[in-house]
Amino acid sequence: MKTDLNTKQWLSCVIAAIALSSPVYAADVEWRVPTSVPGGSPFYENFLQRFADNAEMLTAGRVDIRPFGAGVIVPALQVYDAVKEGTVEAGHSTPSYLVNQNPINAIFAGFPGGMGSQSYINWIYEGGGQAALQEIRASEGLHSLIVGIGSTEIFAHSNVPINGPDDLDGLKYRTSGPWAEVVREYYNAVPTVVPPGDIYTLLQRKGVDAIEWATPSSNYPEGFHEASRYIIVPGVHQPTFLWEVVVRQDTWDQVPDDLKQLIESAAKLTTYEGLSNFYHNDLIAMEDYRAGRNEVISLDDAFVEELSENGRAWIAARAAAESEAGNPAMEEILEDYQAYQARWNTQKDYLITD
Structure with missing residues (x-):
């Protein structure tokens, strides 16, 4: 037994020595x-x-x-x-946070009337x-x-119902990126940008009427549905994001x-x-929302199309203004983006999406 114990002690010392003498490689x-x-x-x-x-x-x-x-x-x-x-x-x-610095970022941030995540x-x-x-x-x-690249967002967690354009007039709305510009210019809303970590408190204290942040599952752990009554879908304001x-x-x-x-x-x-x-x-988050205390409002097709048209008009105007200022890149990339979107929409009848 004594010999076995000495052997074990010796082996332990050898293993420890090897470990201590082996070089520790830092990542490249x-x-x-x-x-x-x-x-x-x-x-x-x-x-x-x-x-x-x-x-x-x-x-x-x-x-x-x-x-x-x-x-x-x-x-x-x-x-x-x-x-x-x-x-x-x-x-x-x-890129959503850079739109005010350079509107070319709007193409990549996601905008009303833009492509969904699949295309x-x-x-x-x-x-x-x-x-x-x-x-x-x-x-x-x-x-x-x-x-x-994200799935479609929730249009709003809101303290007031939103069903049509009149409900956006004067709405105090936490948002950012292209949608903040569209909702201000076309609907007289009052957008405000705060960091993601401050959104819940702003909504809970009714510092705004409504907020948008991200996808259903991203919003769920933030508790926005607990701080407001209404959930507005679909997220036409940001069909996808990057x-x-x-x-x-x-x-x-x-x-x-x-x-x-x-x-x-x-x-x-x-x-x-x-x-x-x-x-x-x-999918799981939307099931939970609909089974809970919130009222889920689905915007009608006509309003969704109106929002999309105004989003496309907004980004086209920004691209044209950039070209007039001697910066043609935005218009060139937008043309390529919309050409791909048109090709996708023309041929998508072969797809089964449900």
């Missing part, structure tokens, strides 16, 4: 990535954390992406600036959309990695070529997995 790529949403929220988990996990898996640990919730490193609405300024290596946010994801990856976005970001000194991780171009240039391909693959995998996750969980 280490990025701190703040996001515009709170840590642990659906967009954080479904897009950013999923991307971090996929990148680690596909690169066998050579890429270490460290997500940070909104406000931990930089404020929620300043992620793009933080990357440009070199405060962090990369950041996670949405949009194909335009992005097969029809040239991703290349167009990467060219825009390159002009800003950034590299874009698309890590999220989130990206942006990296400083000089940071991206330092990444080994083999890892660049794997990181791009991790981003694309994340986008498809994330969209599938939304579809499934949105």
